[in-house]
Amino acid sequence: MATLEYIRKDTAVHSLQASSKLLLTVASLAVSLFALDFVLLGAWIVFLLAWWVVAGIDIRRLGIIMKVLIGTYLFLIILQGFTYRFGSTELFRLGVLMIGPRNYAAYTLEGFLWGTLIFMRVLAVVFSLPILTMTTPMTKIAANMGQMKLPYQFTLIFVTGIRFVPLVFQTWNNVLQAQKLRGRDIDKLPLYKKAGVYTSVLTPVLLYLLQISTTLQTALECRAFGSPTTRTYLEETKLRGGDYIAQISTVALAASVIGLKVMGYSSIGYVIRM
Amino acid sequence: MTDVIADIQNLTFAYPDGVEALKDIRLQVSRGEIVAVMGANGAGKTTLCRHLTGIIPHVHQGTTQGKVVVAGMDVYEHPVHELAQKVSFVTQDPEGQLVNPDVLMEVAFGPENLGLPRDEIMRRAKWALQAVGLDGYESRSPMELSGGQKQRLALAAGLSMRPELLVLDEPTSQLDPIGTTEVFEVLGDLRKRYNMTTILTTHAAEDVPSFADRAVVVSKGKMVALGTPREIFAQVDLLDEVGVQVPQLAAIGHRIAPQQPPPLTIEESKKQILNLIQEKKLTPRKANPPRQPMSQGEVVLECVDLTFNYAGYPPVTALRDVNLKVHKGEMIGIVGQNGSGKTTLVKQFLKLLIPTKGKVLFKGRDIKGFTTGELATSIGLVLQNPDEQLFTISCKDEVEFGLRNLKLPEDEIKIRVDEALGFVGLEEQKEFFPFRLSFGDRRSLTVAAVIAMRPEVVIMDEPTTAQDYLGRHRIAKLAKKLNAAGHTVIMITHDMNLVTQYADRTVVMGNGEILLDGPTEKVFTEVETLKKTFIKPPPVSLLARELEPYGIPGDTLTVDSLVDSLKGGS
Numbered sequence: 001m002a003t004l005e006y007i008r009k010d011t012a013v014h015s016l017q018a019s020s021k022l023l024l025t026v027a028s029l030a031v032s033l034f035a036l037d038f039v040l041l042g043a044w045i046v047f048l049l050a051w052w053v054v055a056g057i058d059i060r061r062l063g064i065i066m067k068v069l070i071g072t073y074l075f076l077i078i079l080q081g082f083t084y085r086f087g088s089t090e091l092f093r094l095g096v097l098m099i100g101p102r103n104y105a106a107y108t109l110e111g112f113l114w115g116t117l118i119f120m121r122v123l124a125v126v127f128s129l130p131i132l133t134m135t136t137p138m139t140k141i142a143a144n145m146g147q148m149k150l151p152y153q154f155t156l157i158f159v160t161g162i163r164f165v166p167l168v169f170q171t172w173n174n175v176l177q178a179q180k181l182r183g184r185d186i187d188k189l190p191l192y193k194k195a196g197v198y199t200s201v202l203t204p205v206l207l208y209l210l211q212i213s214t215t216l217q218t219a220l221e222c223r224a225f226g227s228p229t230t231r232t233y234l235e236e237t238k239l240r241g242g243d244y245i246a247q248i249s250t251v252a253l254a255a256s257v258i259g260l261k262v263m264g265y266s267s268i269g270y271v272i273r274m
Numbered sequence: 275m276t277d278v279i280a281d282i283q284n285l286t287f288a289y290p291d292g293v294e295a296l297k298d299i300r301l302q303v304s305r306g307e308i309v310a311v312m313g314a315n316g317a318g319k320t321t322l323c324r325h326l327t328g329i330i331p332h333v334h335q336g337t338t339q340g341k342v343v344v345a346g347m348d349v350y351e352h353p354v355h356e357l358a359q360k361v362s363f364v365t366q367d368p369e370g371q372l373v374n375p376d377v378l379m380e381v382a383f384g385p386e387n388l389g390l391p392r393d394e395i396m397r398r399a400k401w402a403l404q405a406v407g408l409d410g411y412e413s414r415s416p417m418e419l420s421g422g423q424k425q426r427l428a429l430a431a432g433l434s435m436r437p438e439l440l441v442l443d444e445p446t447s448q449l450d451p452i453g454t455t456e457v458f459e460v461l462g463d464l465r466k467r468y469n470m471t472t473i474l475t476t477h478a479a480e481d482v483p484s485f486a487d488r489a490v491v492v493s494k495g496k497m498v499a500l501g502t503p504r505e506i507f508a509q510v511d512l513l514d515e516v517g518v519q520v521p522q523l524a525a526i527g528h529r530i531a532p533q534q535p536p537p538l539t540i541e542e543s544k545k546q547i548l549n550l551i552q553e554k555k556l557t558p559r560k561a562n563p564p565r566q567p568m569s570q571g572e573v574v575l576e577c578v579d580l581t582f583n584y585a586g587y588p589p590v591t592a593l594r595d596v597n598l599k600v601h602k603g604e605m606i607g608i609v610g611q612n613g614s615g616k617t618t619l620v621k622q623f624l625k626l627l628i629p630t631k632g633k634v635l636f637k638g639r640d641i642k643g644f645t646t647g648e649l650a651t652s653i654g655l656v657l658q659n660p661d662e663q664l665f666t667i668s669c670k671d672e673v674e675f676g677l678r679n680l681k682l683p684e685d686e687i688k689i690r691v692d693e694a695l696g697f698v699g700l701e702e703q704k705e706f707f708p709f710r711l712s713f714g715d716r717r718s719l720t721v722a723a724v725i726a727m728r729p730e731v732v733i734m735d736e737p738t739t740a741q742d743y744l745g746r747h748r749i750a751k752l753a754k755k756l757n758a759a760g761h762t763v764i765m766i767t768h769d770m771n772l773v774t775q776y777a778d779r780t781v782v783m784g785n786g787e788i789l790l791d792g793p794t795e796k797v798f799t800e801v802e803t804l805k806k807t808f809i810k811p812p813p814v815s816l817l818a819r820e821l822e823p824y825g826i827p828g829d830t831l832t833v834d835s836l837v838d839s840l841k842g843g844s
Contacts, residue, residue: 006375008413138375160373166417167369171662177626177646178663181655182676182723185647204665207709211661215370218329219428221354222363223384223435228355230389234382234396 004133005166013055014135017239018144020246021132024051027254028128032121038113039267040257041120047253048127055135065126072122077115084111113268138162143235152231160216164209171208175201277305279439279471280326285340287321287330295321297495299340303473305438306465310486310503311475314517314742315714318495319475320366323443326473327363328354345438359388362437366444366740368424371431377403377419378412380427384435395434402430405460407453418590421448421658421736422612422768429457433464440464442474446481447740450611450768452808454478458485477742479519480771480813483507483538491518507536519743522771522814522833529837530556540813544820547840551824558825559839562795572637574731574762575600575623575653579632582618582786592618594786595632600731600764605757607777607794608766611808615786616766617658620733624649651680654729658736660716664708669700669719672708676727694726698752714745721749725756732756733764738772750776770812774798774831782807795829 008014013021031044052059081087087108097105132141138159145155179197180186186197220226239247280303287296295318303309311319324330325342328349342349345360362384365371374380381399390398403409406426411419416427425448432440440461446454458481464470476482482489483503491499491506493516499506507513507524510532514520520528523543524536530550537543550556580596583589592615600606608616621627622634625646634641641649657663666672673694677687695701698718703711708719717737725732734753738746750765750772757763767773773780773794780797782790784807790797798804798811799819810816814836822828830836 137379139379156373159375162375170417174657174659174662175665178657179665179675180626180646181624181650181657181663183647183650183679183727184675185645185679187645187647200665204662208661212367212370214333215365215367216373218333218363218365219371220373221329221333222327222358222361223431224355224358224387225383226353226355227358227387227389229387232386232389232392232395234379234386234392 004130006137007057007134008137009056009135011054011056011135012242013051013131015240015242016135016246017237017243018132018136018140019147019237019239020243020250021136022141022144023247024048024250025125025128025132027250028125031254031257032124035257035261036117036121037261037265037267038117038120040261040265041117041124044124044253044257045120045127048124048131051131052127055131057130057134061130065130069119069122069126073115073119076119077112080115080118081107081111084108084114086114087111140235140237143233143237146231146233147237153226156220156225167212168205168209171205172201175204278302279305279345280473281341281343282322282325283341283343285322285325285342286338287325288337289334290336295336295495296325299492299495299497301490301497301500303439303471305471306469307487308461308465308472308485309474310482310489311473311492312477312479312482312489312506312518313475313492315740315745316712317492317516319492320443321495322492323363323365323441323473323475325349326439326441327361328352328357329363355387358384358435358437360437361439361441362432362435363441364428364432364443364445366447368421368428368448371428372416372424375415376412377408377414377416377427380416381430381434384431388435398434398436399430402434405433405463406430407456418584420613420617421739422450422453425449426453426457426612433460436468436470438471440470440472440474442472444475444477444740446476446478448612448736448768450808451770451810452805453612454768455481455484455810461485477519477746479507479743480521483521491516493517504535504538507538510536517742517744522812523817525833526814526817526836529833530840540817540820543813543817547817547821547826548824550840556840558821560825560827562827562830562835562839571602573599573635574602574637576635576638577619577622577632578635580619580622580629580634581631582615582622582627583630584618592786593622593629596786596788598781598788598791600762602730602762603757603760604762605754605776605778606762606764607773607780608764608783609768609770609773609780609807609809610783610789614783614807616783617735618786619783620655620735620764620766623653623731623733624655626655647679650676650729651727652729653731653733654724654727655733656717656720656724656735656737658739660713660720661709663720663723664716667707668705669695669708669711669722670704672719673723673726676723680727690726690728694722697725697755698722699748714741714748717741717749718752721752725761729761731762731764733766735766736768737765738767738769746772770798770809774812774815782809795831798831799829 082104087110089109090106091109093106095105096103142155142159282299282301285296285299288294313319326344331350332354372380374383378399381402382395385395385398406429408426408430429445446457461472462485486503489503489506490497498516499509507520510520510528527536537546577596577598580593582593583591610616622629625641664672666675670691673691674687677690695704698721700719737749746769753763753765754776777794780794781788789803789807790800798815814833815831818826818830818836819828827839
């Protein structure tokens with residue numbers, strides 16, 4: 001989670017309103033859905049990485065994200081390599097498993113490329129998230145959600161949800177620590193035994209969080225949460241010049257790549273068919 | 275006619291499990307009053323607070339008789355958010371109360387919900403943060419704060435609502451001594467400036483006379499005493515019976531002149547004692563009997579130039595070049611302001627945190643080569659929050675857990691479980707689910723689980739937080755008993771009465787450094803250095819220093835020794 005937490009810096013991206021970065025996230029989602037193409041998705045990913053550079057996000061975090069997602073990529077290329085229905089260029093085969101005209105034991109180039117493309121689609125969304133969460137304090141996100149006329153209950157659930165994530169991790173670590181302090185050498189346990197340890201950690205974590213959530217409810221109510229009065233937002237949400245530039249460039253590029261796709265552009269259309 | 279802001283009429287309340295938490299409580303609080311509610315853990319203090327804020331019946335339900343009217347509103351007829359515009363409630367657990375991503379937002383949250391103008395919100399937020407000593411922390415995440423700082427923040431969040439009635443449930447349980455006094459001063463300031471009324475529950479008996487107009491004592495759900503602090507603290511026998519601490523000065527007064535009203539300030543106490551000396555009713559002894567010398571045995575733990583930074587932007591330095599030697603058989607108290615590095619220091623001993631610079635040695639060997647699990651067999655650490663340290667389905671299993679990791683034979687495990695549970699007085703609750711125990715007993719269980727492993731060194735991190743008077747002394751006596759049984763004991767605490775009574779050596783920390791280290795009686799004479807880290811000596815120590823010119827030993831630290839020295843020649 002530390003990969004996505006807000007880091008205070010003085011960059012052009014940090015000074016933008018949350019709405020500009022929320023727009024980028026939404027645009028990334030749209031591009032990943034409607035511009036399924038190596039070049040188009042690649043261009044979008046490069047665009048996002050340019051944001052990373054301007055935002056001063058440590059590029060080494062890419063490695064952390066890739067480490068987390070590598071399992072997904074392997075799964076996708078293995079699954080698609082053997083099962084992609086338009087696969088015809090066989091790279092290797094593990095045997096013969098004929099179901100209809102298709103040999104499902106044969107690994108195809110088209111399946112590999114299709115799996116890679118789906119993975120790029122995932123990256124196009126995932127790479128946009130740190131730009132929002134690592135450069136925008138949650139207060140600004142909440143204020144922008146308020147400005148968008150989302151019900152405040154929804155915003156609060158979102159914000160407290162985010163707030164609870166580190167608390168869950170912290171409690172989890174504390175309980176693990178407590179077990180280590182009673183001589184359980186978790187670091188030296190084999191993986192299958194570690195799984196057992198994690199199960200025993202879950203109960204106290206849940207009990208503790210349950211207890212905290214009751215306190216939280218009390219605290220919220222006592223601070224007039226749910227009051228029918230129109231709420232004031234401390235954060236300024238007015239757009240500035242930088243926001244207009246960011247929003248226009250985001251919309252323009254997203255519209256361009258989606259438009260190209262809609263008009264039939266395909267970088268390797270002969271291989272990949274929808 | 276007095277303007278009554280809180281009117282509790284014949285209130286009786288039982289939780290759904292049938293436990294009767296309040297019995298026929300009758301109390302009227304006038305606008306501008308500060309009322310302290312005192313009582314042992316489980317006496318009904320929190321339940322009373324919940325009624326005053328509408329949390330009962332709107333969040334927690336139960337069976338109620340009687341009526342509670344606050345700021346003209348019957349709490350049964352008005353929702354909490356409506357009551358919240360007049361009444362603010364700060365609960366004792368800060369962790370669950372902080373919902374916002376930064377300190378400023380946390381304090382602004384309530385006023386924002388009230389729909390106040392932005393500049394007013396900012397004014398209130400700044401004032402509230404200044405009042406609790408957190409100005410400058412506006413952009414910090416609440417998660418980065420220490421336990422005591424979180425408690426200050428929760429209090430600031432309540433203050434910023436600028437309510438007519440402020441209800442605080444043990445608001446200073448995790449604060450350092452001067453921090454505690456400052457919070458109480460803020461309450462006085464609020465009354466003066468805004469005529470704000472405060473009702474608060476507290477175990478900080480020493481401070482009650484300085485801030486409270488009246489005190490209420492509750493026991494087993496009943497109100498057993500109500501009056502001014504002087505009237506309350508005159509009833510020493512009653513307070514002893516219901517487990518409420520008597521301030522040291524009042525306790526001394528009761529011991530030397532029980533028929534007189536209890537002194538509540540150093541000046542009053544000094545005057546009383548000097549009068550009694552003049553009347554030849556007391557004859558001071560010149561010097562205290564020699565205290566047990568500090569152990570100079572084998573060094574079991576040693577820190578060499580220990581520095582530790584918490585990662586962050588920028589990193590926070592929590593320890594700076596700390597050098598410390600712990601000898602076998604010592605009983606050490608570690609004290610210091612919130613965030614001074616106490617917990618960070620003891621976590622290094624078990625590799626829960628890895629030094630940024632320097633090293634830790636256990637019996638002369640660098641701990642770098644050991645795992646936490648291995649170190650834990652020799653060094654037992656009981657952390658602050660018991661609820662994060664209990665993970666089995668019975669008290670017996672909880673104690674067995676560590677013993678099984680030591681791979682002890684079954685008969686040895688059985689002996690040690692019985693012994694450890696007996697040591698903390700939980701032998702009857704052997705089969706209980708740990709979360710069914712009271713908070714104090716849960717903490718004792720975590721101690722039992724650690725001591726069953728018979729570590730050479732036992733470290734207790736704030737074992738007395740949120741404990742009542744009896745609970746605090748029970749834990750401290752337990753630590754002393756362990757020490758007498760040959761364990762080296764290190765105790766982190768904000769309770770100076772306990773440190774002065776039980777620790778032979780005291781280490782004072784401030785801003786990640788060791789400011790003082792030496793025999794307890796010597797350390798507590800360094801009043802100015804202590805002040806730097808928000809520590810103040812207990813009243814008996816300050817009184818002894820005032821009386822030094824009149825023949826009382828100035829290094830006296832406990833009520834017993836002061837009374838002994840006063841009666842030395844009688």
